[in-house]
Amino acid sequence: MSGAGAPKTEKIDGRGLNVVIIAGTWHEAISDGLIAGAERVLDEAGATYRVARVPGSFELAIAAQAAFAGGADAVVALGVIIRGGTPHFEYVSAATTDGLTRVSLDAGKPVGFGVLTLDDEQQGLDRAGLAGSKEDKGAEAADAALRTALLTRELRG
Numbered sequence: 387m388s389g390a391g392a393p394k395t396e397k398i399d400g401r402g403l404n405v406v407i408i409a410g411t412w413h414e415a416i417s418d419g420l421i422a423g424a425e426r427v428l429d430e431a432g433a434t435y436r437v438a439r440v441p442g443s444f445e446l447a448i449a450a451q452a453a454f455a456g457g458a459d460a461v462v463a464l465g466v467i468i469r470g471g472t473p474h475f476e477y478v479s480a481a482t483t484d485g486l487t488r489v490s491l492d493a494g495k496p497v498g499f500g501v502l503t504l505d506d507e508q509q510g511l512d513r514a515g516l517a518g519s520k521e522d523k524g525a526e527a528a529d530a531a532l533r534t535a536l537l538t539r540e541l542r543g
């Protein structure tokens with residue numbers, strides 16, 4: 387979690403891109419921090435965006451699919467899944483990851499992956515871009531979505 391190895395990036399010009407931030411509602415302090423980081427990156431890039439909330443991380447994929455059907459150029463998917471004492475964590479984490487991957491590939495458009503899979507709440511607070519956080523995964527997911535949307539647009543000519 388040191389951020390070591392993170393790429394150096396240049397400012398993004400996201401004008402003309404329509405992005406939807408889709409975030410789960412569980413672990414509100416963490417998810418709100420993730421949203422704030424994503425919004426900051428999208429604002430700085432000049433992208434048009436809206437925020438949609440879903441009940442939990444499992445529902446991110448269907449909402450992303452709807453966002454693409456509605457004309458989104460990219461989605462920023464944000465969620466918080468914290469390990470508990472049952473296998474629920476593994477099932478939800480895998481289904482969320484697989485679902486978002488499928489939606490992205492089926493649409494041919496990027497999903498910035500900001501779903502935190504955590505052992506405890508403190509790990510999420512450390513990654514949520516809050517005061518005192520070591521990382522800002524919401525900002526990273528938005529940055530990845532924008533850069534990939536621009537790259538795929540360029541590659542397709």
